[in-house]
Amino acid sequence: MPNNHKLAVIGHAQPKIESMQKVTGETQYADDLFLPRMVYGKILRSVYPHARIIGIDTARAEALPGVLAVITGKDLPIKFGIMPSSQDEEALCVDRVRFVGDPVAGVAAIDEETAERALDLIEVEYEPLAPIMSIREGLDPTLPQIHEYADQHNVHKFVSLEFGDMEAGFKAADHIREDIFFYEGDTHLPMEEHSCVGHYSADGKLTLYSSTQTPHYVHRALEKTLEMPRGHIRVIASPVGGGFGGKTDPFSHEIVACKLSMLIGRPVKITLTREEVFYTHRGRHPVLMWVKSGFKRDGQITALHFKTALDGGGYGSYGIASTYYTGALQTVTYKIPAYKFEGLRVFTNKPPCGPKRGHGTPQPRFGLEVHLDKIAHDLGLDPAEMRRKYVVDDATKTVNHLTITTCGLRQCIDEVTKASGWKQKTADHRQPTAVSGQKLALSAVEGSAVKHGLGIACGSYLSGAGLPIYWNDLPHSGVIVKVDRGGGVAVFCGSTDIGQGSDSLLAYIAAEEFGLKPKDIKVITADTDLTPVDLGSYSSRVTVMTGNACIQATRQVKEKILQATAEKLLVPAESLSMRDGMVICEDDENRQLSFVDAVNLAEKKFGTLSGTGSYKPPKRAGPFKGSGVGPSPSYSYSACVASVSVDTETGVVTVDKLWLAHDGGRAINPLLVIGQTEGSAYMGFGEAMMEESAFRKNMHKIPSMLEYKSPTTLDTPEIEAILVETIDPEGPYGAKEAGQGPLLPVPPAIANAVFDAVGVRIDEVPITPDKVLKALEEKSKGKEPRFGPKDFPNITWPEPIKVEPPENAPKLVQ
């Protein structure tokens, strides 16, 4: 790869290619589409968390003037779901509802008001069943079973894996510590409510425009549920007004809009209300965690045992992957020679949980990083230094067979500790203590009710899942580049821009390779008729996978252009480079052609100019069942320092500042990588401090934006984002991911800072004032200064799959 200083586009901060359309209101999101003869669809949803459907009478709704069609589960009986092993959803429930908000009937009418009135006229007879509303109830075999296909009653999935010699690890430990944590569920809350338009046209072909992150998977779900050849269906992802993982499943409303359109022969739009978005959910799983580790006096971990229990909600969604993810990435930050993971996911009668930014990894990362902070405190060690010392090495494997290519974590720690003045500020607070778990850090200013503290935590995330969602051996990302005789360059790719800038990425790469400006590149994406498959915007996969495919496609065309130019200029093709809109001989700059002239020569010689690129991640899954979740071309690294003020009278925690350093490999556009880092800091802050999907009396307590607290400008702390650029061999120009990883260290850094400030542990998020006050009260009574779950359920786990660690994994140091 060329050196940084030679790159004209890559590595330079610049606006996204579509930014002017976004600031002028020109960008058309799905709900901005108004097709000729378009009508409106609405969905009737269950008012019971768990019930049998005895009967549905739609006669009165059908008779209402302006109603064009009414459908129920019998019209769409084929099940679907994002994971092949969890095909458990129905576009409209056939005989059972599993949460308040589960879709039951669909209506198409001439306007939304008529459609809504029609919903009121549909009569559904339910037979209520006992609802299962918590992890503990999900483990109770006496309660009704939500799905018949679960591993064990309402346990959707059990995972049990063991790597390396756990017994030897604990034996070698100087100390052993156990902790229990809870991470409350929360939701994506994209500003755009999901919307789609289904259009079955007179030629018998179907088009769906949808605010989706994964048009390819929606395409497959439509083929299955509508029993129509995929080639007759076109899915176009509209610009997505915020995703964060919330628009990565195929959804009921997409299938219903298409079905209604097929029945009435007119385009049908369905836009969810904000309340419906809360029910559609697929947000962060609530996770109860138990962690036990053995460690040396200097903080080195000798063995780690982690258990998780996930509250999955009513359907499978990505849940099996989520369950594995709560155990997969504990090993990629620090050297761990022996690791055991036991996890399970229960079905409950709540909106289904799925992937939210960080997918299944922020919860265990919170548990692990707070656990490590406690260890550091027990040992009287600097928590930053203790982590720093045992960061994984480049070009090694973890005990659970994940491949580390590059790791910039140590540098991330250095950057945030330096920027925050960590050493000076924390030196006064800490006093070495014996292992007791009772010694408290003191940062109190005598006499003031407001105490200040600093906390640190780290994290890591994958740059794209190593395996696709459904088994296949095909490319994960495809790119076609077309160059025409007018000098126009068009890049076609199925990738889906959700605001992160993936369309711009394609333009940057094509511009870099052809020596043009991003503005010269036309990008056509996320349209299953026009673009080659890309699996979608999830698992932080797009930059690495699409980027590599795009380089391959552009270089295929570039080679032809250089060859034709070389013949014309009578110079070797190797001496030519493309820059500033020209093809130039680097040995004799007088020999050059404009890009357009060179393209014409190439077209004359080779015919129509196009190139294709395909990317498949390296095959690195370990030799065991379940090894498919976790592998990735590379891992990003992040470290965060949080500065907080805690009011000991009110329990209110104010986060004053977050320093967040992120190793996302080479920053293809530093402006966007910083934007992702700042956005992650904000979202992690929201999860740590206020966001929660809470339920009361079997109902979603807060399905509105007013009640679901998310940070405003007045809440959000000052954020200082710092980029650490390792040049990763797997990434395009050395890039790794940036969209999800930086969120991970934020909640534990804040929890650790609260402890530093007032000496109490809040072992669950969100960290609300009531919890802080309760912990302070415990402390004042001389009890354990902590708020958090007291125990982890007693579970009979399956025998673990025992796996030998790979050759170059961290070894136990006696």
Next chain:
Amino acid sequence: MKQIIHLKVNGQDYEVYVAVNKTLLEVLREDLNLTGTKHGCELGECGTCTVLIDGEPVLSCLALPIELQGREITTIEGLAEGANPHPLQTAFAELGAAQCGYCTPGMLLSSKALLDQHPHPSRDEIKHALSGNLCRCTGYTKIYEAVEKASKT
């Protein structure tokens, strides 16, 4: 009940025949094809649908057109002067203040109302002016920077 209503939007006069309970948001998007105004909740909670009425930011999902006859309504489509973007628009684009872009029209109009009254606001004044506009992508930082940049042009 439908009624003829006269509205002045972005300097242009419109006559619409709409149900009296239709919100300004709905009329702008559905009757005037001004889809630049977005919606996030239709309940006055998120600020996404912000427009200006006589220069003041107003949530169009809670405003009724029948009460706005004779007032100056400005939407995102009216922020640029012809093909020349407003300095706020340029700054938002250049500094990455629009990620998914969905809250951006509302953010821009709230920012314009601020700059019209306080051409050189402090960071705190910007935070207060935008406290009713939620953004899930940016963490707000780039938005502050863009407003500050625009205030200097």
